[in-house]
Amino acid sequence: MKQYQIFAVISMIFAGLTSVIAKAGLKNVSGDTGLAIRTSFVFVFVWFNILIFNHVKDFGNLTKRDVIFLAFSGLTTSLSWIFYYKAIKIGNVSEVALIDKASILITLFLAVIFLHEQFTWKIALGGLLIVGGLIILTMK
Numbered sequence: 521m522k523q524y525q526i527f528a529v530i531s532m533i534f535a536g537l538t539s540v541i542a543k544a545g546l547k548n549v550s551g552d553t554g555l556a557i558r559t560s561f562v563f564v565f566v567w568f569n570i571l572i573f574n575h576v577k578d579f580g581n582l583t584k585r586d587v588i589f590l591a592f593s594g595l596t597t598s599l600s601w602i603f604y605y606k607a608i609k610i611g612n613v614s615e616v617a618l619i620d621k622a623s624i625l626i627t628l629f630l631a632v633i634f635l636h637e638q639f640t641w642k643i644a645l646g647g648l649l650i651v652g653g654l655i656i657l658t659m660k
Contacts, residue, residue: 536617542605543613551605559601615658622654 521529546554570576600620607616628647631637 539608539613539617543608546605546609551607551609552602554609555601555605558605618654618657622650625650 542554542558545557600623604616604620607620625647628639628643632639
């Protein structure tokens with residue numbers, strides 16, 4: 521297994537834990553309050569990670585274009601998290617997470633169009649299976 525694949529699997533495990541733990545923490549507060557608490561911990565932990573692994577020097581490599589793209593990524597992440605927390609506060613985590621993870625379809629489309637990543641039959645089939653799974657699991 522390649523290093524990026526190992527990191528992706530670790531990410532998948534923590535992402536799966538995140539939603540269930542977050543739902544438990546939203547018992548007595550709004551999604552917005554829960555998200556504010558979570559984001560505060562994320563902020564501190566990410567800065568701690570930068571300092572521990574000595575990535576502070578990377579700031580000198582940033583271009584204006586990089587900062588603009590990262591800022592827009594932060595904006596879209598914030599909007600995603602805000603609506604995700606609103607959804608898990610009032611809905612079933614399993615259904616909300618399923619719909620949220622279907623964002624991979626948007627990612628695949630945009631990666632091919634804007635990043636010129638390769639679109640193969642495996643990616644097409646995987647995308648179709650995701651759509652099929654989403655339809656089946658959200659049917660009443």
